[in-house]
Every structure is written in C-alpha cells, then in structure tokens.
Amino acid sequence: MAVRIGLIHSVLPAITAVESMFEKHWPEAQRVSIYDQSLYIDLNSDRTMPPKVMWRVQNLVNHCVAADADAILCTGSLFGKAIETARKEIDIPVLTSFEALVETAFMVGNRFALIATDPGTNKLLNQDLQIYAKRNKKPTPQTEAVFVDSAMKLISAGDQKGHDTLVVNAAAKTKDCDAILLGQFSMGPTKPLIEDQAKIPVLDAPESAVLKLKNIFENKTQSEQEV
Numbered sequence: 001m002a003v004r005i006g007l008i009h010s011v012l013p014a015i016t017a018v019e020s021m022f023e024k025h026w027p028e029a030q031r032v033s034i035y036d037q038s039l040y041i042d043l044n045s046d047r048t049m050p051p052k053v054m055w056r057v058q059n060l061v062n063h064c065v066a067a068d069a070d071a072i073l074c075t076g077s078l079f080g081k082a083i084e085t086a087r088k089e090i091d092i093p094v095l096t097s098f099e100a101l102v103e104t105a106f107m108v109g110n111r112f113a114l115i116a117t118d119p120g121t122n123k124l125l126n127q128d129l130q131i132y133a134k135r136n137k138k139p140t141p142q143t144e145a146v147f148v149d150s151a152m153k154l155i156s157a158g159d160q161k162g163h164d165t166l167v168v169n170a171a172a173k174t175k176d177c178d179a180i181l182l183g184q185f186s187m188g189p190t191k192p193l194i195e196d197q198a199k200i201p202v203l204d205a206p207e208s209a210v211l212k213l214k215n216i217f218e219n220k221t222q223s224e225q226e227v
Contacts, residue, residue, distance in 0.1 A: 005032065006061075007034065008057070018209070020206075025214060073094075074094075111178045112141060115181065117183075188206040
C-alpha cells in the first residue's frame with residue numbers, strides 16, 4: 001500500500017511546487033492535499049497567527065490524521081508554531097514547511113542568504129536556523145535576509161515569469177554565503193533559474209521536505225525488514 005502524505009496549503013502555487021518534487025523524487029507516494037486560503041488571508045498584519053488561525057491549522061492536522069495520513073507536511077512558512085503544537089499529540093511524522101530546509105542547509109555551511117516573498121518568513125526561518133544550530137551544536141548561522149516585495153502578488157495572480165524575474169534578481173545580489181535558502185514553497189519552480197547564475201548551492205523548501213519524508217519511510221521499511 002502506498003504511503004499517504006497529508007499536505008496542508010494556504011496558497012495555490014505551493015501545491016504545484018511540492019507536487020513537482022514528489023513526481024521527481026517519490027512519485028509512488030499518495031498525496032492528499034487540503035487547501036485553505038483563509039489561513040493566509042486571516043494572518044495578523046505583522047504576519048503572526050491569531051488564535052483562530054492557530055486553531056484551524058491544528059484542526060487541519062487532525063483532519064489529515066483522521067484521513068489516515070502516514071505523515072503530514074504543512075507548506076505554509078508562517079504556520080510552524082501551530083504545526084509544532086499539533087504534532088505533540090500525534091504519533092506520525094508532521095513537518096513544518098522549512099524544517100527539512102534548515103537541516104539540509106547545515107550540511108553545506110552556516111552562512112546563508114534567506115530569500116522570501118512574504119515579509120514574515122525570513123524572521124521565522126532565521127529563528128529556526130538559530131534554534132537548530134544551538135540544539136545540534138552547529139556553528140552559529142550568519143544570515144542575510146532578502147525580502148522580494150511584490151513577488152507573491154505576481155505569482156498569486158498567475159504571473160510566474162514576473163515572480164521569477166524578481167526572485168532571480170534578488171538572489172543575484174546576495175554575497176559571501178555558503179548557500180541560498182528559498183523560504184517559500186512557491187519559489188521551488190524558480191530554483192533552477194537561480195542555479196543557472198549562482199555559484200553556490202541553492203536550497204528550496206519543497207525538495208528538502210519531500211526528500212526528508214521519503215528518507216523517513218525508507219529507513220522505516222529497512223528497519224522492519226531487518227526485524
């Protein structure tokens with residue numbers, strides 16, 4: 001039986017981005033998506049979650065569990081706190097949007113350019129990098145945060161090319177770093193364009209997350225076979 005992955009989304013472009021990575025790396029996984037745009041719309045003006053959004057995200061996690069998901073991934077970068085709270089009571093893997101990205105980043109260094117198209121993302125990504133480094137005794141990360149204004153509006157309106165141009169131009173201005181980290185799932189399809197001009201690794205959230213999930217279940221299968 002195929003592994004079922006519950007996917008929680010708040011913007012449409014994230015769905016395309018993560019689906020393309022499943023097709024590339026783990027096509028046999030069964031993906032079940034839940035899309036609730038109101039989660040994104042109802043964020044506070046400072047990009048934090050009001051209690052009603054926290055509650056709704058946690059309910060969506062529980063819905064995925066009720067739908068027999070073997071693992072859950074939230075693609076929204078601003079909902080990590082709600083996911084971390086919800087998964088405390090759940091015995092299946094539940095991933096925030098960029099925790100796999102953070103883990104992957106430290107495999108290549110500790111100096112990172114953070115690229116985001118939502119004004120709240122880089123703060124949270126930087127916090128997660130700092131927390132991960134402290135917990136795992138990694139070198140303190142040095143970050144350069146770049147917010148690409150208007151890019152999210154363009155891609156949400158269907159202007160992929162306009163979005164990509166802004167993101168690629170922003171990435172080209174980064175310097176003195178070991179890797180470029182793309183904080184939004186929706187920037188996944190833009191990654192190859194950045195790689196064409198970058199001389200350092202470019203890491204994105206959807207690919208990192210899919211590879212982490214696949215690795216979790218491959219290791220689980222191997223352990224069961226050894227027993």
